[in-house]
Amino acid sequence: MACSSGTCQSGCYRDENSVDEDGRKEGQVAANGDGSNHVSPRRGGVNAPGVCLKCKINETIAVTHPAVSGAGGEGGRFCADCFRSNLFGKFRFAVTSNAMISPSDNVLVAFSGGSASRVALQFVHEMQQKAQKNFDASRERQRVLPVFGVGVAYIDEITMYAEVSSEFDKATSEMELIVSNLSPPAKQFFIIPTESVFSPDLAVGRDSLTRLGDAVSDLTGKEDLIKHLRMLCLQKAALDNGYTKIVLGTCTSRIACHVLEATVKGQGFSLAADIQYIDARWKVPVVLPLRDCLSEELNMLCSLDSLKTVEASQQARAGINGLISSFVKLLQEENPSRESTIVRTAGKLTPFSFNRTPEVGDHNDRLASKRRQKKYNLKPDESQSPESFCLVCNSPLKKTDVSSLNGFTLKETSADMYAAACSSCQYQILPKDTSSMEQFLSLLPQSISDSHMFLREQIQDLLLSDSDDGT
Known part of the structure; x- marks a missing residue:
């Protein structure tokens, strides 16, 4: 999560003449409660050990929460508040600069119970909550943009695995409790069995799914097939319930693994399609607002904010995917910037025509999209189109x-x-x-x-x- 004053997009760096919470400029002498004076440290000087690099006031996570101060050394650089604001800043910038969510949207958040999808749900909820407060505070609501809706979906893949987890019912109950405990607006929670894409009759669909799984002997192929069926389930749930966008918790760490996996499997031509912020090749566009966040950062935020995660029936990765996942994890341990470097390198590939927000929606949505493109200096679409x-x-x-x-x-x-x-x-x-x-x-x-x-x-x-x- 390291950033510099020249490239930071989350607004964490302030001007030399900016004021702090007490109305003082950085470096200005102020009186302490005991009558003594102190000088607030200036940016560019030597930061005091254990003091946040951003606010230069609070203690770092490594001091206040040593048990969760990993994340590639971020715990020794930022306090909990600044760490969270930086992470949310990445999320918010991805959403706004790519027009991922418009006021008239109804978004479906894919929730697996892990830290990435949990943070995605939390951040989307906070955006919705803020929009609702602005709407309620407006005196002329007919002129105010509507508040986008949010739903949550969990894909039940237990049929595809040989061992049925006895903890499945408990895990799904915990997920439903997490969603219901979020403050209003209320969010509907869906549990979608994978076999539902085969037949409305789940018994028939379960039989078809089992026979399809048995027909694929390659471990990597079977895992990739499950991934595709998962997307079909999300698409079906979104279409059946009127959702216009699907939000995935895919982060930098997962994308880094996918880059190497696709390279090894010979999917170089299609790689650019899977690593962009927006994927509109599907009937319901898919967005990745956590694309610039590392999995270690998301794990740390869950620990700091006590965001409950759930261990559902998720199997360890196998075949090529498992080898690549272990390899990338080893690279990240040796150098915390490896995952980001892999994603930045792959990001130079030319995106496809469907890797942008579709020109749909009402007049206000289109105007908002054009304003975002102008604000963030986004170039017109010049991407390639598949046959x-x-x-x-x-x-x-x-x-x-x-x-x-x-x-x-x-x-x-x-x-x-x-x-x-x-x-x-x-x-x-x-x-x-x-x-x-x-x-x-x-x-x-x-x-x-x-x-x-x-x-x-x-x-x-x-x-x-x-x-x-x-x-």
Whole structure:
């Protein structure tokens, strides 16, 4: 979380002539209660040991809370109040500069029970609470922007794991209690079983989900498939309940792991799509307001503010993903800036056309979006556009990948499927035996099957028939 006066976006650094809470300029002599004088330290001088680098008044976290003073040394630099304001400043800047949440939005926060999603929920709640106070204090409410709504969703993935956790009911009850204990406005809490994307009948959906999981033998492929099903669940819940944005607690640490994972799996072309603040390739756009925050910072905030987290039925990462996660953790221990460096380097990739806020909403929303772009000097969209998306994971595909379908007929379903999937899904999820492709297709959720049929209709004009082969 280190920053400098030239680059800090959260407003934590003050001018040399700024005043402190007592109305004094920095460096001005003031009288203590006992009649003695002291000089408040000036920025740029030697900071007293154990004194916050920002406010230069309070003791650092390392002194007041030594048990939670990790986070790559931040506990020895900032007090609890300044640490929290800096972290919220990152979140607020990401939201405002990228027009993530508009007054007319109804956002769904994905909540897993961990520290990242817990902080995301807390910060979104505080933004909503402030907007509600401003609305209530206004005398002319018809001229005031509305207050955005908030819902919370937990994806129940217990069916995909061999061992059923006996603590699941307790964990979900604790999550529901966390949401209900938030001050008004009230927020609806959803528990969404993964099998619900297969069928409204959960028994039927559970059977389909189990058979699909058994059909994928690769550990990395199975974990990636669960991740995609999780997004389908969030999309379904958002569409069914009228939510317009999905908020994920994805942070710098998780993105750093994903950068290396995607590189190893051969997903370099689609990597830029997954690491931006906004992902509007889905029907309900997905936003990442904690993109600039480290997981250690989020853990520390939960400890400092007593934000309760819940240990739900989450399994340790496996396969390539598990190896990369351990590798990045080791890098971070050796150098606390490694995760940020990985993300900054990947951030130089050109984003796609869907990595921006869609031009939708009422007139006030569009005006607010334009004001934000002007305020933060955002350049017009000059990003690339994909030709199509992978039928399994929805990753953007190169034009050359789609054009390879020109040599197939509609009867060759297995060939169509392989060509319409990214290389990672081809090697890790799809069956190697082409004779089992039809059976595998029947196990996929209806939303994926519909996309497959839609693609086949799209490419029908491109495919050569026996009468048009030029012979």
